[in-house]
Every structure is written in C-alpha cells, then in structure tokens.
Amino acid sequence: MERAGKTPWNHILWPGTLKGRLSILLVIVTITPIVLIGFTSYYWMYKVQLEKISANYQSIVNNEQEAVQKVFTNLSSVSQLLVVEGGLGADVIDYLTTNDPLDKTNLFLNIDKSLTNIIFSNPNVNALFFYLPDYTPRIQFESAPLKTEYTLGDFGKVSFEPLFGANQLTFHAPHPSALAGHDELVVSLTRTIKYRSDNIYYVYLETKFDELIHSLSDGIIGAAPSQVLVDAEGTVMYSDIPETVHTGIPFAEQSAAIKPYKLFTSSNPSGWALHSLVSLHDYQKEIKQWQWQFMLMAALSLLVTIAAASYIWRMVYRPLQRINREIKRFSHNQSERMGLQTHLQEFDMLFSSFKDMREKIVDLIMEVEQKEKRRGELEVEKLMSQINPHFLHNSLNTIQWLARANGQTEIFNLVKVFTRVLHYNLGKSSMIVTISEEIGALHDYIELQNIRYDHRFSVQVDAESGLADVPIPRFVLQPLVENALYHGLLSEQGDIRVVISRADAGFVSITVADNGKGIPPEKIRQLLEGEGSRKTGLGIGLNYVRKMLGVYYDQQAEMTIESVVNEGTRIAIVMPDRVKGEDYRD
Structure with missing residues (x-):
C-alpha cells in the first residue's frame, strides 16, 4: 500500500489533469525529435568535419612535400645545363x-650571358656557382657574392647534411644560404661533373626553403602547422620546433615530445618524408567552432519548437480555462451575462452550447424558485389555518369561563381585546407589516392572556428607537411570546422580556426570554427542525416562524434557542431590515 500523503509515481508520470498530460506530451514531442535528429546529425557531421579537417591538413603536407620535390627536380634540371x-x-x-x-x-x-639567362629563367634558383678544385680561384662564376667561408676556404670542406642522393646528385637538408648577407634556410644541390677522364668539378645550386613549405599554410584556422623533415633513415634533418623536436635524432625516438600534436605525414619515393605537426588546440579549434555553431542552431531550433509548443498549449488550454471561469461565475451568479470569444471555431461551438445550456438552467432555476416560494407561502397559509383555530378555541374557552365567573363588564373587555387580536391574525392584508404594528398586536395578545391567567406573569417589551417602520413578516412576535408563556406559566410568577434592537449593519435582532422551567435539548432540536407538538400548538407556532423566515429571507435570517432546565429559555432571531420582493404598504 502507498503511504498517506505521498503522490503515486503513476500520477506524477501521467497526471490526471489535461494541463499536466498536455504539458508532458508537448515536452516529449518537442525534445524527442531534437534529441534523435540532433544526435544523429551531430554524430555524422562531427565525423565529416573531422575528416574534412584531417584531409585539409593532409592535403597541405602533401602539397608541401610535392613542392619540395619539384624544387629538387628543378635544381636537378638546371644543373644538367652546366x-x-x-x-x-x-x-x-x-x-x-x-x-x-x-x-x-x-x-x-x-x-x-648563359648563366644570367639560366638564373632569370629559373627564379627559384637562389644561388649558383662552380667549384673547380684544380683551378685558382676554386669558386668561379658565382651568381651573387658568397660568404667568406666559401670564397677563402675550401668548399669541399664545407659540410652540408645530405638528405638523399641520386648518381652524381646530392640533395642537402635545409641549411643557411651560401650568399653573403643572407641567413635564411635553403635546400641545395651539389652535382659532381667529370671531364677529361679523371678530372672533376662541382656545380652548387640552392633555393629558399622557408617560403617553400609555409606558403601553403596560409588561411587555415589557428596557427600554421610545424614542419619536420626526416631522411630515409628517419633522422630529423630539419624542425620548425627545435626545442621540442630535435635535429639529428631519429623522429621515432621523440614520440613523447609530439603527444600535444596531431601528426600528418607525406613520404617521398626517394625515401625522405615531411611531417606536419598540428597543435591539438589548433586542430580542435575548427571542430569547436563548428560545435558552437551547431549548438547555436540547436538552441535556436529548441527555442522555436518550445515557442510553437507553448503556443499550442495556450491555444488549447487557455480557452478551457476561460470556459471553466465562466462556469464558476455562473455557479455564483446566474444572472450575469456571459461573453467569450476564443477565435477558435471548435471552442466557440462548445461555449455556444454551454450558453444554451446555461439559459435553460437559469429558466429552470427561476421556475423552481417560483414554485418553492409559492410552496412556502402555501405552507404559511396552512400553518395560519392551523394556528388561528387553536387560538380561537382558547379565547372562546376564556370567554366561557368569564361568563360563568364574572359580570358583563369583564366579558365586554375580553371580547373587545379578542376582536382586535382576531382581526390582526385573520386579516387579509399583506403578510408584511411594520415592527410597530407587530408590537401593537403583541400588546393586545398579552392583555388577553393576562386576563386569562389572572395576571400571573409580566411581559416587558423594549424596542430600540428608529425601528418602528422596519418591515417584518406578520405574526412573528406572538408565537415566540406564546412559547415563553407556555413555559413560564408553570411557575408561580413568570417574567417574559422582548427586546428588539439593531444588530449588525442592515440587520435587526429580536430576543424573547423567560424564566420558566426550560426546554430539554431534544425538544429544542425538534422545535428547530419543525417536529414540535401539534397538540399544544407550541411546535406549530415556532414552525410557522421558521417557515416564514425561510420564505422571506432565505438563508439570511437565523433563529436560535438557548435553554437551561429550571432557569429559563431564550429565543433569538437575527434577520435583515429589508424584505426583498414585497411591498408591505399594499
């Protein structure tokens, strides 16, 4: 069993309200396509982007390797002319x-002239000269002034690290230029040429290296990749990052140093290779830029979807809320006119049907109210027909007793008072009178009862000034005093007090208290519920008052009975100072 106060999980996952279920469904239909399509798109687009970036860097290193090879080929071709x-x-x-x-x-x-033509027709050739070990000077026909170590020294003793060789050709790894005043790195070719059997001379040609391998890296995202040139044995002959990848050491032995880099390699058929090292930060920079663009588009798509879902939710739920508010307003005020336009045909049709139903309900309520009002009036008339014979019977008994016991004067006075009381009770005028008229009739009734009971009780009536013209249903005070008289008469001396005063704003209070023997609680319940004794007339009188208050005041009037056995009874009525729908002056 589920613990009290706990909400079942099935109610949380699938609420019992349209609002809750609609919200969950909108969240599902909004998030699910974005997650599924977004994940699939992200996965494949990520792979495509990664392959594109890798292909871009690989293409760069391939092109640079081919450019170096073309330079070597061009140097070889130029040397062939010499x-x-x-x-x-x-x-x-x-x-x-x-x-x-x-x-x-x-x-x-x-x-x-021939050398000049060769130099101009091959702009990539940075320097050219002949090294003639059997002649003086040994270096002749140089295309530009050379550094001192070449002109004064022995060129044969100048050591250039060979990159690879082919027959009489030796291609050197990048080294400083032989030209005076030039420190840029170059790649060079030395060609050994034999003449006259055993005699030889050398041709030296060089071309710039930095511009060669870095010109293709322009326009890429992030820093340009670093280049590492290795010979056929894998030894590093050149490095853009000498502090990380050292020259003269096999590249394979420096794997720990290149972990922060992404490696791209392009090998040459001659055996040498060019490695391109791309920083992982730069390598992932384009991916991250694409990821941000993807996330931005996904967020915009999510916002558009949420906005559309919210609009759908408001388009469906808000009209239902407005219709619900109109229904609640109708439950509190049936007379208020209703006006609602949702601008949605289905909801407008639903509300139109509700308006038709409301009008029929209002008509039925008014019909029921009229019937209930008429029924209440019939009940009052029925009670009056029950009370008046009872009162008339008692009065006639009193007249008979006085006729036997006393003279003509007392009978005359009794009949005179009795006539006034009977005229008030059986009058055919309006059921609504003023408080002053009701008090006057009560005095006649008290005088009549004093004659009957030989003045063994006293009745004191206190009415607050300003209440004389307040309308009140006819025949309200007399049944209350009659009840007090019935209970107070049993003692040797009975006292009854009637107090009429202003209660809260718009209300009047009527209190009738006696010092009789009191009423048991069960009897009080019977009196308030209309189950009083029909033999004594006690239940008839209070039942009449209760019915009268219900007919003319609905739930606005209240009658209470407080009683203590052997101490007395107090009956209190609080009712409005206006009677709606009645003109008591008719």
Whole structure:
C-alpha cells in the first residue's frame, strides 16, 4: 500500500489533469525529435568535419612535400645545363684552359650571358656557382657574392647534411644560404661533373626553403602547422620546433615530445618524408567552432519548437480555462451575462452550447424558485389555518369561563381585546407589516392572556428607537411570546422580556426570554427542525416562524434557542431590515 500523503509515481508520470498530460506530451514531442535528429546529425557531421579537417591538413603536407620535390627536380634540371657534354661546362673548361686573351674574354662573356639567362629563367634558383678544385680561384662564376667561408676556404670542406642522393646528385637538408648577407634556410644541390677522364668539378645550386613549405599554410584556422623533415633513415634533418623536436635524432625516438600534436605525414619515393605537426588546440579549434555553431542552431531550433509548443498549449488550454471561469461565475451568479470569444471555431461551438445550456438552467432555476416560494407561502397559509383555530378555541374557552365567573363588564373587555387580536391574525392584508404594528398586536395578545391567567406573569417589551417602520413578516412576535408563556406559566410568577434592537449593519435582532422551567435539548432540536407538538400548538407556532423566515429571507435570517432546565429559555432571531420582493404598504 502507498503511504498517506505521498503522490503515486503513476500520477506524477501521467497526471490526471489535461494541463499536466498536455504539458508532458508537448515536452516529449518537442525534445524527442531534437534529441534523435540532433544526435544523429551531430554524430555524422562531427565525423565529416573531422575528416574534412584531417584531409585539409593532409592535403597541405602533401602539397608541401610535392613542392619540395619539384624544387629538387628543378635544381636537378638546371644543373644538367652546366655539365660538360651538351652543357655550359664545356665552355667553362675551355675558358679555364685557353691562354688567348681574346678567346678567354669571349668565352667569359658567353658563359656569363648563359648563366644570367639560366638564373632569370629559373627564379627559384637562389644561388649558383662552380667549384673547380684544380683551378685558382676554386669558386668561379658565382651568381651573387658568397660568404667568406666559401670564397677563402675550401668548399669541399664545407659540410652540408645530405638528405638523399641520386648518381652524381646530392640533395642537402635545409641549411643557411651560401650568399653573403643572407641567413635564411635553403635546400641545395651539389652535382659532381667529370671531364677529361679523371678530372672533376662541382656545380652548387640552392633555393629558399622557408617560403617553400609555409606558403601553403596560409588561411587555415589557428596557427600554421610545424614542419619536420626526416631522411630515409628517419633522422630529423630539419624542425620548425627545435626545442621540442630535435635535429639529428631519429623522429621515432621523440614520440613523447609530439603527444600535444596531431601528426600528418607525406613520404617521398626517394625515401625522405615531411611531417606536419598540428597543435591539438589548433586542430580542435575548427571542430569547436563548428560545435558552437551547431549548438547555436540547436538552441535556436529548441527555442522555436518550445515557442510553437507553448503556443499550442495556450491555444488549447487557455480557452478551457476561460470556459471553466465562466462556469464558476455562473455557479455564483446566474444572472450575469456571459461573453467569450476564443477565435477558435471548435471552442466557440462548445461555449455556444454551454450558453444554451446555461439559459435553460437559469429558466429552470427561476421556475423552481417560483414554485418553492409559492410552496412556502402555501405552507404559511396552512400553518395560519392551523394556528388561528387553536387560538380561537382558547379565547372562546376564556370567554366561557368569564361568563360563568364574572359580570358583563369583564366579558365586554375580553371580547373587545379578542376582536382586535382576531382581526390582526385573520386579516387579509399583506403578510408584511411594520415592527410597530407587530408590537401593537403583541400588546393586545398579552392583555388577553393576562386576563386569562389572572395576571400571573409580566411581559416587558423594549424596542430600540428608529425601528418602528422596519418591515417584518406578520405574526412573528406572538408565537415566540406564546412559547415563553407556555413555559413560564408553570411557575408561580413568570417574567417574559422582548427586546428588539439593531444588530449588525442592515440587520435587526429580536430576543424573547423567560424564566420558566426550560426546554430539554431534544425538544429544542425538534422545535428547530419543525417536529414540535401539534397538540399544544407550541411546535406549530415556532414552525410557522421558521417557515416564514425561510420564505422571506432565505438563508439570511437565523433563529436560535438557548435553554437551561429550571432557569429559563431564550429565543433569538437575527434577520435583515429589508424584505426583498414585497411591498408591505399594499
């Protein structure tokens, strides 16, 4: 069994109200498509973006590797123009071996012109010179001034780290330029050329390296990737980040240092390879930028969906709330006119049907009220027909007793008072009188009863000033005094007090108190519920008063009975000072 005060889980997950269920359904139909479609879209778009970024970086390193290879190929092609057989090398050898000044001058001019054409037709060639170990000076025909260590030293002793070789060609790893005043890194080619059997000379060519490998990285998101060049054995020959990846050490032995990087590699058929190291922060930067864009679009989609769901919820629930408010207003005030336009055909039709039903209910209520009012009036008339014969019977008995016991004067006075009382009680005028008229009739009744009971009781009537013209149903005070007289008469000396005063604003209080023997609680209940004795007339009189108050005041009037055995009884009535729907002056 579920503990008291606890809400069952099934009521929380599936409430019993339309509002709760509609809210849950709107949340489900709103969130579910976003979660399913969003998760699927995110998963595949994430993979596509990741592959695109990886392909972009891989394409960059591939293009850079191919650019380096093209430079090496171009250097090789240019060096081919400087060989002895079929190239400029034959003129160089003739220039060095001739002793004729005119021939020497012509050969020099031809060589210089040819070298100039080669340099201009190959702008990537940064420097070019011949190294002739058997002649002085050893370096000749340089395209631009060289550094001192080349002009004064032995070029053969200048060490360049080889990257790879092919026949007479040696391709060097990146190193500083041989040109004077230039410190940029270059890649170079040294070609060994044989002439006249065992004699050799060398051709040196170089081209810039930094611009070569970094020009393709422009426009990417984040910092440019770092480049690492390795030879066929995997030894690092060049590194953009020497403090992290060290040259002269196998690249495979530096795996711990490159953990913060994403590695992309492009290998060359000659055996060397170019590695591109991308910082993980930069590598994920584009992914994060895409993720933010995706989250922004997802949030906008969610907001639009929530707004649409909220509009649907308000479009369905608010008209129901308004109709419910109109129903509650109708339950409190049937006479108020109703006006409601939801601008939705279905709800307007529902409310129109409710208005038709309301009008029929109002008509039925008015019909029932009229019938109940008429029935109450008939009950009053019926009670009057019961009370008046009873009173008349007692009065006639009194007259008979006085006729036997006394003279003509007393009988005359008795009959005179009795006639006034009988005229008031059986009058055919309006049922509504004033308090002053009701008090006057009560005095006649008291005088009549004093004659009957030989003045063994006293009745004191106190009415607050200003209440004389207050309307009141006819024949209200006499049944209350009669009740007090019935109980007070049993003692040797009875006292009855009637007090009429102003109660709260708009209300009048009537109190009748006696010092008789009192009424038992069960008897009080019977009197208030209309079950009083029919033999004595006690129940008839109070039942009449209760019915009269109900007919003319509905629930606004209240009658209470307080009684203590052997001490007395107090009957109190609080009722409005106006009687609606009656003109007591008719």
